[in-house]
Structure formats: C-alpha cells, structure tokens
Amino acid sequence: MSHKHLSSAETVKLFQQYVVPNYGRYPVSLVRGEGAYVWDTEGNRYLDLFCGWGCNLLGHCPPEVVEAVREQLGLLIHVPNTWHTELQGLWAKALSERSFGGQAFFCNSGAEANEAAIKLARLHGAPRRRYKIVTFEGGFHGRTLATTTATAQPKYHEDLGPLMAGFAYAPFGDLDAATRLIDDETAALMIEPIQGEGGIRLPPEGFLAALRELADRHELLLIFDEVQTGCGRTGDWFAYQRFDVVPDVMTLSKALCGGLVGGAMLTSAETAKSLRPGMHACTFGGNPIAARASLAFIEAVERDNLLENARRLGEVFRSRFEQLRGECDLVRDVRVRGAMVGLELSIEGAETVRSCLERKLLVNCTQRTVIRLLPPINLSEEQAHEGCDIIAEVLKTQADNSAGGEG
C-alpha cells in the first residue's frame, strides 16, 4: 500500500536540482499527518501548532473530510462553471447562512479571492470613476501583483518595478490617516480584521466600527480579508462577528476546505451584480471536490462544537503565555484570539523556531520577532499544554543563555 519514502537528504537534493528556491525550507521531508501530529520520513513525530500554514484547522487528514473527498473522487471531480452543480450551490448556501446572507464567488486561494474583491470594487466603482483602494500597513493580502500591491509592506515590493496603480496605505488603527487618503476616486477600504502575517495584531477598540462608518459616509465598499481569520479560526465562524461589524465583501481561503485547496469571495446579492458575466472567472473555482471537502469541514466543526473549543484553547494559550511573560523577559506581549496566537519577543524568533523544531514542535515566526501559532481547533488541552511546555522551555533556555553571555 505505502511506497518506500526517500530520506530527507535525498528529497532535499531533488529540491536543489528541480524546485524553484523561492521558499526558506527546513531540511526535513514530511510524509504523513494525523490530527495535530505530522511525521517525517525518518519516523520522527512532530506536534504541529502551525498546521498547514493555518489551512489544516481540523488537523492533518481529518477523517470526515478524507471520507467525503474519497467518495466524491469517484463521482465527479471537475466540470466547468458553464454548468450547475448542486455541491457548489449547497456550499454557497452554507457560507451565506453562516455569514451575512450574501452570494459567493469561488476560486482556489487567498490571493485569488482578494483579486476578485479588488476587481469587484473597481467594477462597482466604475460608474463614478472610482478605482482606488485604501489598505493598511502591516497587512498581507497575497502574492499576485495586485494583492502584493495591496499588501502595505515595502519588503514585498522590492525590485518588482511599477506596482498596480490605485492603492494607498494607512497605518493599521489610524482612522484619521485612512480618512485623509479618501478622495473622489476611492472605491473601497480593505483590511484584515486581525492581522495574521503582520504578527497577530488586533485592531484598536472601535476601529473596525469606525471604518464601517467611514465606508458608509463615502459610499465605499468595506472589504474584510478573512483568509487567515475566517472559517472558525478565531472561535467564531468569521472574525468580524465578534467585532460586530459587517463588511460588504469578505474573502476566504486557507481553512475553508478543511486542508484542501479552495477560496471564496462573499458579497451581498446587490453588490455581486457588479461582477457581471464575463468579467471574472476561475476555471477550478467551486469544483465538486473543494465543495464536498468544505461541506464536510463545516459539518464537523458544528457537530463537535469546535468554535467553542477554539475559544477554550485561546484561553489556555493566553494563560500559559501570560504566565510565561511574567517568568521570562524575552516575552514582550501575548496576543490571542481563539486559535490565533502571537508571542512578541524582544529578540528575533528564528532561533526559537529552530529549537522548537529540534524538540519536535512546529511553530512559525513572522515579522522577525513574533512567534505565531495557528493550531487546529480540535487540539486537546493536553496537546496545547504539551506545546506550551516546549515553548516555555526553549525561551527560558534562550533567556538563560543570553544572560550568561552578558555576564
């Protein structure tokens, strides 16, 4: 049944010769996953608290999703969007009923969902010659040229030549700055309700509500990029629900299909009319496999009360890391919303991530100093503690070493 795997060293060699080296990768080849654990080819088991870069919200290979997809593979894999499929219809209904009652356009990734939102904003604004979009510093919206431009982080713009016209950037949380950037050509405001790649940064109290008012006053579309925060990650189906601020457009991907590929843009039926036939498309968007996976994912989250579990896990991580902050000088700040956890360090985090890896724990570092955890929401409290124990041990050792170094 299972074939003999290559060693990690052999796989690394293949990559060196044949794979474009645009990612920094650890020299470990992963071959199997189950729940919160993943195994490398040498048989080592890792606790994965950065599960699939936030995509595997039910852990690796959730049985409900695997089973649904297996069955669907034998029925219908792909048909073009010139046909109706009941699965795409049911998928759109499920998302609509759990959000703000709109309609869905389906695609394959976060960047594609945001591209759709950007094109929608421009088409919606076209009758009044509006095309500009205000986004926020430290945000992250994807890697296509338009979404890279929307991403207000200079390091991602380097050497790309002229970027797309029509984007302006305000500091995250600065309402006056956002207001000043609006002119007669502005079509939309676009923001992550909680910045993910930007370091798990929560907006100041009232900021999203103020953006809603600003958008209403100037008749702009308010676009929430919930690619990372959406689909249960924060302990609600969508992060905007806890802030009680409803966007005009919302983009989803990552966890949407329980670890499979998929993306979506949601908007009201009225606004959706601007994306008139022929103006946008995605060949694989809304395919039966993605739809079945997502429906199985949604059912499992609700059956097992996993939104509640995400909130409970958030409290476990918060209390463990607040305690650690009191014990270890290296921890500057702790930011948590459900299963979205950021630990701001006073040092660069790369070494912390490497030391965790040596202890068979997978975490991420973003913005150089923030240890980011995006664990599955069906993680047990014991597993959460197991991860926290390792992080605490690693950081305390680092603190001891740096104190020793200075002495």
Ligand SMILES: Cc1ncc(COP(=O)(O)O)c(C=O)c1O
């Ligand atoms: C908030 C947000 N938007 C968009 C993206 C881009 O998604 P993708 O890599 O699927 O294109 C990401 C990816 O990390 C993200 O976190």
